[in-house]
Amino acid sequence: MKKYISISIFLCGIAFAKAQTPIILDTIYANDQKNVALFFPEPIRQGITGAENFVFTYNREKQQYFGLLQATPGKESNLLVINQNGSIFSYIVRYSKQLSTLNYFIPKSSSIGNEKPIVADSIKVDTPKAAIDNQAYYYQKFCSYLIDRKQRIGRIKKRNEGIVLSIENIVFDKEELYFVIQIENKSSLDYDLNFLNFSVETRQKGKKKSLQTLLKEPVFKHNVPLKIKENETARMVYVLPKFSIGNDRRAILELNEKNGERDIQLKVSHRYINNPN
Template sequence: MKKINACMVMGFFLFLFGLNVNAQSSPKLEPKSIAPYPLEITYFKTTNVIFPSAIVGVDRGSKDVLAQKAKGAANILQLKAARDSFPETNLTVITADGKLNSFVINYTPKPSMLNISIKERDNKNSIFLSPELVNEAEVTTYATRALYSKYKGRKVKHRKYGIHFGLNGIFIRDNLMYLRLTITNTSNISYDIDQLRFFIRDQKKAKRTASQEIEITPVHIQNEATKIAGQSSQSLVVAVLKFTIPDKKYLAIQLFEANGGRHIELSVKNNTITKASVLPKLESNVKYSH
């Protein structure tokens, strides 16, 4: 009996030893740490952060930080303090090249830098996200193709105040839709573009019923214009995440004039959206730089 017990004890110790060896030989998963970039902002001045690609997402750790994309520049984020002497917080920015950029935000009355270029940093403050996210190089190539491609689908246009505004091409590739717009100024007064916005809206608003609308934010704008000179025309392509329109709703494309009243809106129905032309897939041997 003593011999049997001794064998059992020895076997138990060998079993524990085997578990320990297996545990040591198994690879450990080490989480990758992203070193956040220190950033100082103030209440009385605006800090501009310039990214190499368009901004597609911004998350503030606190409402004490005011953030907005610069008008006419999709890759510039403007930051300002909502109040002075707020506690330390953070900021996360996702860009169209598939990068997540991390920042630690602190308040200071006099920031040492007001204009910061992310191109000048190394990659320790950012990581590449899933390839399912937008690749800016690809988007630029597809948008350029959409700009010059033939389109046989239905076109939507509106004319007012000597301004011809039209949607003359809808294209699709993977998860992105490319809207080709043309602005023609037949007047002698230049048209300064203040805003170009996209909404999905209710066709009719019933009495005592709140109207619902969803704004669509562009991922990329190719051949973007800020001014249409008199007696001239320009086409541009706006890339957005693919969508369709529910029943009793429509896509509103709004064009606003800066310091003027020549505002124009296009109404696009779902049967126009669903007839988008497919852009040919890029060759696999094409290389992109980031």
């Protein structure tokens, strides 16, 4: 479940990070022969590298104070770490065959800011409209980034009469799964979207085999169109609460056309749901 996000882009999506004088970032060196350990003052909630030749691993299920950095040869990148209390730490990361330091003990003073506002109660602050609902603002920024990124998780695709429905990416972030969905209209007729639903299908065991379907409601939808014109492509994101499924279950993405019959049911294996990026 790796995520590689440019820190410069990600910081734009955090409404209350420090926006003062430019910050000079420290550099951490790593390679593919040894683990470089980073110990933080608070448990790690999220860790992100900006390129695929750097990997930062940490315990996502039970938050701990340390993470491990490894690198393969390539251009320098960056590392963004957010602690449990919202403190943000940012570093330049580079590959090096020889490492002089294997353990970094990060003090609180190294934080470049906090994702939450720290404001005295007596001070009135004019809050931008986009920051009033912090969660929705975060969803919007992160969804926009995922659409622009065009990363793929595998070949999850189905077509019907010139309409192609595919899941381009599944990303785990905080407590949600982000499904990047693409609909291509390769036909000569416009496609009017009636609904696009997510559900989980369970195969019932026993002599009388049956299927039980449970609809899953997204907590946020981004860029969902009403119409997809001929020879055009629409990309959107559905945000669902984190879930996993056994090998006897599968996720179903159902596309339904308004006043038409070009409907698609795209089946998604448990291995994609349980191993997102």
